[in-house]
Amino acid sequence: MGQGAKRRRMVVKVGSSSITDGHGRLSIEKMQRLVNQLILLRQSRDCQVILVSSGAIAAGLGRLGWDRATITLPEKQAAAAVGQTLLMETYDQLFGDRGIVTGQVLLTRLDIEDRKRFVHIRNTVLTLLHGGIVPVVNENDTVAVDEIRFGDNDTLGALTALVSEADCLVLLTDIDGLYTGDPKADANATRLAEIWEITGEIEALAGGAGSAVGTGGMRTKISAAKTAVQSGIDVVIASSEEPDVLLRIADGEPVGTLFHARPAPLAHRKSWLVHGPHASGVLQMDDGAVQALVAGTGSLLLPGIVRVEGDFHEGSPVALADVTGRVIGKGITNFSARDLDMLMDRRNRGERLENLTEVVHRNNLVVMEGAHAYGGV
Ligand SMILES: Nc1ncnc2c1ncn2[C@@H]1O[C@H](COP(=O)(O)OP(=O)(O)O)[C@@H](O)[C@H]1O
Numbered sequence: 001m002g003q004g005a006k007r008r009r010m011v012v013k014v015g016s017s018s019i020t021d022g023h024g025r026l027s028i029e030k031m032q033r034l035v036n037q038l039i040l041l042r043q044s045r046d047c048q049v050i051l052v053s054s055g056a057i058a059a060g061l062g063r064l065g066w067d068r069a070t071i072t073l074p075e076k077q078a079a080a081a082v083g084q085t086l087l088m089e090t091y092d093q094l095f096g097d098r099g100i101v102t103g104q105v106l107l108t109r110l111d112i113e114d115r116k117r118f119v120h121i122r123n124t125v126l127t128l129l130h131g132g133i134v135p136v137v138n139e140n141d142t143v144a145v146d147e148i149r150f151g152d153n154d155t156l157g158a159l160t161a162l163v164s165e166a167d168c169l170v171l172l173t174d175i176d177g178l179y180t181g182d183p184k185a186d187a188n189a190t191r192l193a194e195i196w197e198i199t200g201e202i203e204a205l206a207g208g209a210g211s212a213v214g215t216g217g218m219r220t221k222i223s224a225a226k227t228a229v230q231s232g233i234d235v236v237i238a239s240s241e242e243p244d245v246l247l248r249i250a251d252g253e254p255v256g257t258l259f260h261a262r263p264a265p266l267a268h269r270k271s272w273l274v275h276g277p278h279a280s281g282v283l284q285m286d287d288g289a290v291q292a293l294v295a296g297t298g299s300l301l302l303p304g305i306v307r308v309e310g311d312f313h314e315g316s317p318v319a320l321a322d323v324t325g326r327v328i329g330k331g332i333t334n335f336s337a338r339d340l341d342m343l344m345d346r347r348n349r350g351e352r353l354e355n356l357t358e359v360v361h362r363n364n365l366v367v368m369e370g371a372h373a374y375g376g377v
């Protein structure tokens, strides 16, 4: 939608550094400024808001007097348990003072991977918005271990934008956008105002976190932007210190770095398929099948499969690869690995399988970006 467009539903992700003070404690002043703007967005811009807020670990460490550099993972998770309550209490009070109710939504990666949970989160968030409630989202840090972690809240912000069908994702941080290099290390770095396509060169500009409380830096912000723009969501990286930053973004003013949404975004279900579930196996295909998928002309049929890898059941997400093993897409399989092995065996013995040949329906598959140049199609 780009600059000048009206924002109907905005996900605002705020980093730890933007709501804490120099000692890593929650800064009521900074949080108040943020909340004031979110309220104005709703009241004067008619824009629904969802807040994705970091800061649980920083707030917990501040209250407990623990040092981030010397704590174990369980201690970090314990700090998050303490800090999340503080964080939520503070937001609830700041919004509550203005008569607005907040609702806490704590997520792990599993909640996004599983289609049923994904739909439940969507419905809950939309119900909160319908009731005039502000959803406040964070990772469920106390239960999240590596396999089920988002790991950083930029990714969580992008997936929240996807789940809640937002049209704009704002990543508020301690710097006013993406620069040609990390300004903390490169004094000549300049800010990029607008990005139409996130190329490898753009990705290479990004460095890591800029403060002791931050996670991921620009690297995770660009990767989050990639996820969102692919699903038709504009992304703005901007400084939380900039006066009226959210209102100006809502008004379409050029602020920070704007990543334009792709003009032909993926449908909601296909976006989930790309960014939600991990593949439980691989279906290797012959050239004909690859070309049919890339051209978007059909479903994946049994005769096009040359090899099945992994142990999965019907309805599982699987990677779709060419004969060399290069992954070109993802799909939901109609058959388990065991059944596919059996069907391929029967096919190879000359049996006609008629009704048993559609392995991945075209509505249940996506071809990755970049694969369109594949095979000369
Ligand atoms: N190319 C770049 N442009 C701008 N900032 C960059 C770049 N590369 C790395 N950074 C760093 O990213 C930091 C912001 O990310 P991070 O510290 O994770 O903040 P947050 O807690 O808000 O998520 C900046 O302070 C900056 O030092």
Ligand SMILES: N[C@@H](CCC(=O)OP(=O)(O)O)C(=O)O
Binding pocket: 014, 015, 016, 017, 053, 054, 055, 056, 057, 058, 080, 138, 139, 141, 151, 152, 153, 154, 213, 214, 215, 216, 217
């Ligand atoms: N979930 C963690 C935040 C992790 C994170 O990504 O932090 P940040 O880089 O400050 O946005 C917390 O609440 O402390």
